[in-house]
Amino acid sequence: MRKFFYVKLAVNNIKKNSQAYIPYILTCIGTIIMFYNMCFLATAEGLGVVSDHGSLRFVMVLGAIVIGIFSVIFLFYTNSFLIKKRKKEFGLFNILGMEKKHIARIMLWETVIVTMVSLVTGIFGGILLSKLMILLLFKIIAIDVPFGFEVPREAVLITVALFAGIFILNLIYNRLSVRLSKPIELLKGSNVGEKEPKTKVLQTIIGLLCLGAGYYIALTTESPLEALTLFFVAVVLVMIGTYSLFTAGSVALLKILRKNKRYYYKPKNFISVSSMIYRMKQNATGLANICILSTAVIIMLSSTVSLYIGMEDVLRTRYPRNIIVSSVSVTEEKVEQFDKYINDTTDSMGIEQIDVMNYRSLTLMASQTQNTFKISTDASGISGSTLLFFISVDDYNRLSNTNYTLEEDEALLYEFRAIVPGDVLDFNGLELRIKKRIPSFDLDGYMSAMLVNSCYVVVKDIPTISTIQKALEQEKQMQQLLSYFYGFDVQEDRDVQMSLTTQLRSNLNKEELQCSVDGMEISRASFYSLYGGLFYLGIFLGLLFIMATVLIIYYKQIAEGYDDKERFEIMQKVGMSRDEVKKSIKNQVIKVFFLPLVTAVIHIAFAFKVITKLLTVLNLTNVPLFAVCTLATILVFAAFYTLVYSLTAKVYYRIVS
Amino acid sequence: MYLLEVKNVKKVYTTRMGGNTVQALSNVSFSVEKGEMLAIMGESGSGKTTLLNILASLDKPTGGDVLLNGKSILSISEKEISAFRRDNLGFVFQDFNLLDTFSIQDNIFLPLVLAGKTYDQMNQRLNPIAKRLQITDILSKYPYEISGGQKQRTAVARALITQPQLILADEPTGSLDSRSSDELLKLFTEINQDGQTILMVTHSVKAASHAKRVLFIKDGEVYHQIYKGNATNEQMYQKIADTLTLIATGGVRDA
Ligand SMILES: Nc1ncnc2c1ncn2[C@@H]1O[C@H](COP(=O)(O)OP(=O)(O)OP(=O)(O)O)[C@@H](O)[C@H]1O
Numbered sequence: 001m002r003k004f005f006y007v008k009l010a011v012n013n014i015k016k017n018s019q020a021y022i023p024y025i026l027t028c029i030g031t032i033i034m035f036y037n038m039c040f041l042a043t044a045e046g047l048g049v050v051s052d053h054g055s056l057r058f059v060m061v062l063g064a065i066v067i068g069i070f071s072v073i074f075l076f077y078t079n080s081f082l083i084k085k086r087k088k089e090f091g092l093f094n095i096l097g098m099e100k101k102h103i104a105r106i107m108l109w110e111t112v113i114v115t116m117v118s119l120v121t122g123i124f125g126g127i128l129l130s131k132l133m134i135l136l137l138f139k140i141i142a143i144d145v146p147f148g149f150e151v152p153r154e155a156v157l158i159t160v161a162l163f164a165g166i167f168i169l170n171l172i173y174n175r176l177s178v179r180l181s182k183p184i185e186l187l188k189g190s191n192v193g194e195k196e197p198k199t200k201v202l203q204t205i206i207g208l209l210c211l212g213a214g215y216y217i218a219l220t221t222e223s224p225l226e227a228l229t230l231f232f233v234a235v236v237l238v239m240i241g242t243y244s245l246f247t248a249g250s251v252a253l254l255k256i257l258r259k260n261k262r263y264y265y266k267p268k269n270f271i272s273v274s275s276m277i278y279r280m281k282q283n284a285t286g287l288a289n290i291c292i293l294s295t296a297v298i299i300m301l302s303s304t305v306s307l308y309i310g311m312e313d314v315l316r317t318r319y320p321r322n323i324i325v326s327s328v329s330v331t332e333e334k335v336e337q338f339d340k341y342i343n344d345t346t347d348s349m350g351i352e353q354i355d356v357m358n359y360r361s362l363t364l365m366a367s368q369t370q371n372t373f374k375i376s377t378d379a380s381g382i383s384g385s386t387l388l389f390f391i392s393v394d395d396y397n398r399l400s401n402t403n404y405t406l407e408e409d410e411a412l413l414y415e416f417r418a419i420v421p422g423d424v425l426d427f428n429g430l431e432l433r434i435k436k437r438i439p440s441f442d443l444d445g446y447m448s449a450m451l452v453n454s455c456y457v458v459v460k461d462i463p464t465i466s467t468i469q470k471a472l473e474q475e476k477q478m479q480q481l482l483s484y485f486y487g488f489d490v491q492e493d494r495d496v497q498m499s500l501t502t503q504l505r506s507n508l509n510k511e512e513l514q515c516s517v518d519g520m521e522i523s524r525a526s527f528y529s530l531y532g533g534l535f536y537l538g539i540f541l542g543l544l545f546i547m548a549t550v551l552i553i554y555y556k557q558i559a560e561g562y563d564d565k566e567r568f569e570i571m572q573k574v575g576m577s578r579d580e581v582k583k584s585i586k587n588q589v590i591k592v593f594f595l596p597l598v599t600a601v602i603h604i605a606f607a608f609k610v611i612t613k614l615l616t617v618l619n620l621t622n623v624p625l626f627a628v629c630t631l632a633t634i635l636v637f638a639a640f641y642t643l644v645y646s647l648t649a650k651v652y653y654r655i656v657s
Numbered sequence: 658m659y660l661l662e663v664k665n666v667k668k669v670y671t672t673r674m675g676g677n678t679v680q681a682l683s684n685v686s687f688s689v690e691k692g693e694m695l696a697i698m699g700e701s702g703s704g705k706t707t708l709l710n711i712l713a714s715l716d717k718p719t720g721g722d723v724l725l726n727g728k729s730i731l732s733i734s735e736k737e738i739s740a741f742r743r744d745n746l747g748f749v750f751q752d753f754n755l756l757d758t759f760s761i762q763d764n765i766f767l768p769l770v771l772a773g774k775t776y777d778q779m780n781q782r783l784n785p786i787a788k789r790l791q792i793t794d795i796l797s798k799y800p801y802e803i804s805g806g807q808k809q810r811t812a813v814a815r816a817l818i819t820q821p822q823l824i825l826a827d828e829p830t831g832s833l834d835s836r837s838s839d840e841l842l843k844l845f846t847e848i849n850q851d852g853q854t855i856l857m858v859t860h861s862v863k864a865a866s867h868a869k870r871v872l873f874i875k876d877g878e879v880y881h882q883i884y885k886g887n888a889t890n891e892q893m894y895q896k897i898a899d900t901l902t903l904i905a906t907g908g909v910r911d912a
């Protein structure tokens with residue numbers, strides 16, 4: 001009987017607070033559905049049909065981990081918001097004679113109800129949606145969909161365990177926060193935060209410095225390899241900067257405005273400045289969260305979308321020709337053998353080679369001081385060294401339709417990010433005069449060129465290359481031979497290309513020619529599964545983050561609404577008209593809610609350059625494409641944000657008037 | 658000419674669901690002279706707050722008229738009404754109605770800022786008032802940092818600073834302990850002696866005993882009124898208490 005009393009009370013409480021609870025439960029269900037689906041994709045048997053399912057699964061596991069961590073933080077945050085709002089209610093129970101023990105029991109039942117509802121609905125919904133999700137994923141990675149429906153046990157178990165854990169954590173937090181507070185505090189509840197915020201000068205300065213440093217790194221990082229490591233440093237700095245500036249910086253700025261009597265005691269500024277100080281105090285963390293989530297959503301969506309759209313570009317960058325045979329350390333006789341067997345294979349299959357591109361080259365890593373190159377004895381610092389790429393002038397002329405002639409001591413030079421001063425190249429004592437610096441160089445070696453400083457050196461002939469190599473590698477015993485690259489396009493369709501690739505592989509291997517044979521078509525499948533997987537993950541996380549943003553905005557609006565209701569009334573009594581009050585409040589609310597979006601866009605503008613560098617690591621060099629995708633994502637996101645804002649603003653206005 | 662004239666004011670509330678109507682005021686008429694201190698008393702639900710809201714132009718009556726200096730306040734357009742309120746009326750309420758986002762000084766400045774006064778002008782007006790209300794020391798504090806009595810004095814300062822024609826007070830002592838109440842009533846008497854017209858609504862016999870005249874409202878009408886004349890506060894107190902007993906038992910009717 002008594003037990004039912006608490007259950008009833010718990011149900012009533014949830015109903016009474018439905019304005020706050022329904023969105024919370026919906027969010028729980030949403031996160032559970034998403035988490036289950038990621039786990040599902042990470043474990044589903046059905047994924048086995050994808051040829052490269054290892055990397056796809058890896059992406060999904062990564063996704064599940066991100067969503068898992070996010071769920072813990074986010075649901076904990078939402079819960080703490082709920083409990084703060086409800087402290088007053090518990091205080092009343094307490095004063096009306098209910099012991100804290102009993103309050104704890106009510107809380108337990110509330111948690112049990114919320115947990116049951118969310119977990120059952122979430123997992124059920126997740127299972128129903130999983131088929132759709134796998135369909136979508138297969139569509140994106142361009143693979144035929146397998147039949148069947150499955151419910152992996154691990155996925156269900158992991159989901160239940162994680163979310164039950166989260167709910168228990170929240171329950172513990174709620175109990176502690178009620179146990180540790182006095183009844184009078186409980187009664188005041190959400191009103192205790194009404195003290196005027198202090199000016200935190202130090203935090204403001206730290207925020208400015210962090211943000212400045214983050215932006216500086218983002219703007220000055222040139223090499224993709226550095227970008228890879230520095231990006232995360234910049235992200236952390238910008239995050240610290242955002243949090244400190246939103247919390248401390250905004251208050252500091254407003255207080256400076258308030259000190260200026262001529263500015264402050266104007267009807268318009270008087271009310272907005274003083275109210276904004278409080279709004280910022282109460283909302284700063286939430287707004288900073290929204291800002292960072294928005295930035296993450298936009299960056300993630302724009303980069304995964306452009307990777308996916310730009311996949312053909314990427315493939316072309318990676319594979320300058322449809323079919324590519326490449327081999328390192330090849331002798332002169334072997335080169336002829338390569339040519340022969342490749343031609344034999346295509347002839348026997350009746351395939352014509354188009355746009356043949358073949359050359360021999362030597363690639364060495366050297367340490368550079370001014371115009372002198374030496375072989376680095378310690379292999380540690382890639383950043384201090386330069387990649388040297390040698391090719392003969394005959395090959396170069398043939399490939400780029402030029403007709404340079406060079407003497408033995410002459411060279412053509414193309415510098416990619418490396419800078420060689422003067423007009424002499426010094427290879428450990430062997431000097432070559434730079435006859436000409438060529439403005440562009442479009443051969444293979446593209447990949448590595450993106451990552452490190454490189455010098456492309458064109459010399460008279462192959463023996464010259466060997467001489468240079470000897471000069472550079474004096475003490476080394478085993479000398480590496482030149483490598484050979486042979487690529488060509490074919491007009492035949494996908495299947496023929498794939499069988500040609502396999503045929504070439506087996507033929508060349510049979511002749512014991514060490515080489516790798518790559519076909520664009522064969523790689524396309526695995527590219528699709530990796531980039532498609534990332535794209536899918538991007539959309540998925542994007543949705544999750546948007547959901548979080550929506551919820552935070554919604555709660556902020558409710559909280560603001562209750563706070564403003566009273567002020568709204570007083571101001572009218574003191575002589576402001578209804579319209580004036582409404583206008584002033586609307587103005588402030590808009591400022592508060594669009595601040596994160598504007599800041600997010602600024603962050604993205606600063607991050608743009610470093611992200612393009614990161615994308616080159618993933619072979620995407622099409623900057624305009626990325627720019628367009630970013631812009632489109634920002635616009636769509638802003639539209640969505642505005643929509644959410646105006647919907648939740650309705651709730652707000654209903655509360656205040 | 659009277660400062661304020663209330664003529665046959667009626668107020669009928671229609672509940673939102675339609676149907677039900679509540680007759681809060683059926684027919685209220687009285688007038689206030691300049692420099693008067695008037696108290697209005699009545700049982701809970703007799704329509705005192707309703708009346709005050711109408712006088713404050715925060716609400717419109719269903720019938721009748723309200724004149725301030727011979728001019729109907731009902732004819733003022735929606736646009737000008739807040740400026741009118743700001744310039745002519747001062748308010749002191751039971752729950753102080755201070756904004757927690759402003760310091761005490763800024764709370765007091767609020768109506769003047771809205772009226773477009775400069776900082777120096779406002780400061781000039783504030784100093785004597787603050788001194789008189791003994792709030793000079795707390796001007797830079799915030800509402801959550803001061804006592805109830807101090808809050809109410811702040812509200813009085815805010816009402817006085819616009820130099821209004823009429824101060825309207827709804828249960829001004831309702832949230833105060835007896836010592837703070839006494840201080841506030843003494844203050845009201847003093848500013849009234851300086852010529853300030855005050856109209857207050859109250860439950861408290863003690864508060865009403867400071868007034869020069871007390872109106873009793875019952876069933877939406879002015880039921881009875883008594884004058885203080887030369888009586889002391891104590892004598893007035895007794896008079897009011899007696900009247901209330903009579904009204905409760907259905908006695909006197911000579912308004
Ligand atoms: N907005 C409203 N809508 C409907 N009825 C109302 C409204 N405001 C007041 N009333 C009704 O009008 C009557 C008078 O209310 P009013 O608040 O003026 O009383 P009061 O004399 O101030 O009472 P108290 O001394 O308790 O403050 C009451 O019956 C009340 O229920």
Ligand SMILES: [Mg+2]
Binds near residue numbers: 705706707
């Ligand atoms: Mg009342």
